Amino acid sequence: MTTHMPSLTLPTILFQQPAAAILLPVAIGTAIGFSTRPADTQKTYLALRQPPLRPPPWIFGPMWTLLYGLMGYAAHRAWTTGMGSSFDARKVMLTKQGATLYTIQLVLNFIWMPLFFRFQRPIEATVDIVALTGVTGYLTYVWGQVDEVAGWCLAPYLAWLGFATYLSAGAGYLNGWDFGGKERPKAEKGGNTKYVDEKAE
Incomplete structure (x- = not known):
């Protein structure tokens, strides 16, 4: 069972101050999103074979902003x-x-996107998100005993992580666990919203 480890814990002020607690994950998550070059990320996402129920690329930005805000409030x-x-x-x-x-879960969360998109390491990215989901599930249980509202604020994040794990593992499996050399299609006028496996249909 994980215990409190000050050396692996954010400074107290980032929990005490509501604005700092909420803005920290939102700001870092946004910065990482932009650092991976959103246009290239979207092209890679569209070029990969995807499992059923995969959402359109535009949904991830608003969804993660909401989830980061909720986790910060929690x-x-x-x-x-x-x-x-x-x-x-x-x-x-x-x-x-x-x-x-x-x-710990913040660190695991923030390294997933670079692993998956920038370094194109689907195995490592999937291992990371499985670990992230496990840690977040335990966190939800622990903080839910402290404050029920905090636990419920983490519930949508935990549910999304379960879905994201399915997407990460599904994309890895369908692409042979190798994203190297995948086509990066140029967006057509008006935007290209088709996945690589839809173009043959």
């Missing part, structure tokens, strides 16, 4: 609720333990 709420329960040693312990888990 972090603030769990921390202030748990650390305010100074007479309940168990809640304080769970709050601190969750803070470490939260920091």
Whole structure:
């Protein structure tokens, strides 16, 4: 069982201040999204063979912004609720333990996109997102014992991670776990929204 590890935990102020707690994941997630060059990312996404139910590329930006905001709010709420329960040693312990888990899941979250798109390493990206989903599931359980609202705020994120794991593993499998040399189609006038496997239909 993961315990509180200060060296692997974000500074306290990033949990105490609501604006900092919410803006941190949103800002870093947005920065990583832009650093991987959105146009190239979309072309790669469209060029890969995808499993059924894959969403259109435009949905990921708004979805992740919402989920990052919810996870940031959950972090603030769990921390202030748990650390305010100074007479309940168990809640304080769970709050601190969750803070470490939260920091670990942020790191796992932020490295997925570079692994999948920039470095085109689908095996490593899928291992990463499986680990991320597991850590987030445990985090939801831990912080849910501290504050029920915080747990529910993490529930949509956990559900999306389950779906994202399916997409990551599905794309890896359908493309032979090798994204090297995949066609990067130029967008047609008005935008190209077809996946590579739809173009033959």
